[in-house]
Amino acid sequence: MKALVTGGAGFIGSHLVDQLVKQGVDVVVVDDLSMGNVDNIKNQDAVTIYIEDVRNEMFMQALLQKEKFDYIYFLAAVASVADSIERPSETHEINHNAVLKTLEYIRTAKLPLKQFLFTSSAAVYGNLPELPKKEDSRVSPLSPYAIDKYATERYVLAYGELYDLPTVCVRFFNVYGPGQNPSSPYSGVLSILTDCLENNKPFTLFGDGSQTRDFIYIEDVIQALWLITIKAAHHQVFNIANGRELALNDIIKTYEMVAGHELSINRTEGRLGEVKRSVADISKLVKLGYVADWSLESGLTRYWEGAEYAASRS
Ligand code: UD2
Numbered sequence: 001m002k003a004l005v006t007g008g009a010g011f012i013g014s015h016l017v018d019q020l021v022k023q024g025v026d027v028v029v030v031d032d033l034s035m036g037n038v039d040n041i042k043n044q045d046a047v048t049i050y051i052e053d054v055r056n057e058m059f060m061q062a063l064l065q066k067e068k069f070d071y072i073y074f075l076a077a078v079a080s081v082a083d084s085i086e087r088p089s090e091t092h093e094i095n096h097n098a099v100l101k102t103l104e105y106i107r108t109a110k111l112p113l114k115q116f117l118f119t120s121s122a123a124v125y126g127n128l129p130e131l132p133k134k135e136d137s138r139v140s141p142l143s144p145y146a147i148d149k150y151a152t153e154r155y156v157l158a159y160g161e162l163y164d165l166p167t168v169c170v171r172f173f174n175v176y177g178p179g180q181n182p183s184s185p186y187s188g189v190l191s192i193l194t195d196c197l198e199n200n201k202p203f204t205l206f207g208d209g210s211q212t213r214d215f216i217y218i219e220d221v222i223q224a225l226w227l228i229t230i231k232a233a234h235h236q237v238f239n240i241a242n243g244r245e246l247a248l249n250d251i252i253k254t255y256e257m258v259a260g261h262e263l264s265i266n267r268t269e270g271r272l273g274e275v276k277r278s279v280a281d282i283s284k285l286v287k288l289g290y291v292a293d294w295s296l297e298s299g300l301t302r303y304w305e306g307a308e309y310a311a312s313r314s
Helices: 013-024 059-069 081-085 088-108 145-162 189-199 219-231 248-259 283-288 296-313
Strands: 004-008 026-031 046-051 071-073 116-121 165-170 174-176 204-205 216-217 238-239 267-268
Touching: 004 013, 013 026, 013 071, 013 219, 026 059, 059 088, 059 165, 071 088, 081 088, 081 145, 081 248, 088 116, 088 145, 116 145, 116 219, 145 165, 165 219, 174 189, 174 219, 189 204, 189 248, 189 296, 204 248, 216 219, 216 296, 219 238, 248 296
Parallel strands: 004 026, 004 071, 026 046, 071 116, 116 165, 165 238, 174 216, 204 267
Antiparallel strands: none
């Protein structure tokens, strides 16, 4: 079996690559390293890595033609809402057009394929009040990022139906764990909190901390992606989340307890356009056999121990 993971050097992609290698799959990674790092991939010798941009059509077509992948996991994206607002046209090329062109090439070249999985986001739900979010809840994509994710989902599913391709989409909620890059202000809050706790930096809390999120540990994300693959659960959308709604204040308290010391917190105004509450209904995933193995506390404990260990070796 052969798999392509675009964005395979990124946070989620590299964990997926590790899992695929463990399962005996031949893995090819395409990543431009705009956010990722090759060192995120544990078993680099077992993986073919191309430092390339998924917008490079000639490269992508030649690769698809040569390798005839069984599985394609399309994770390459500019994963920042804020960045998409700054650069809507450029991020559209990556977050939408690159995916569509890959699918179009697969269709026209009649490439054999067992699965094309596209990674979307909870951002598609926007700020509508219905909770928990079900895959068929109303959507309200508000940013170029969310619009691209939703439009691409629709194309991916339509290609599945119209041209009989085994396509599937997943919507990530808030994913955390080792390898998440804390360097941008739009990095995941738990990577920023880890950095602050580790290096005694002050943490900037946006708003009063009562906003809620559904945090899922990276290993549970990988479990979910693998289940979808082995069950060939195609032609549909899955929420990928823990299913538990937690306020940011409680998340911070839990992390302080895990780390054994308090954070210094600077409070500032809430982010513009911020989602107030977010939680997923994960019953579709559970029907596939998914069981969340990681509570917030156990996930944070593992994450913190890894960060401490890395710091002690650097
Ligand atoms: C997540 C996704 C985003 C988009 C969005 C859709 C991540 C990293 N981002 O944004 O791409 O899909 O969901 O709704 O998963 N916060 C602070 N201080 C900080 C950083 C964050 O208080 O230094 C707060 C932030 O205001 C928010 C919460 O922490 O209330 C989580 O922030 P986040 O950036 O990790 O994720 P989110 O849900 O805004």
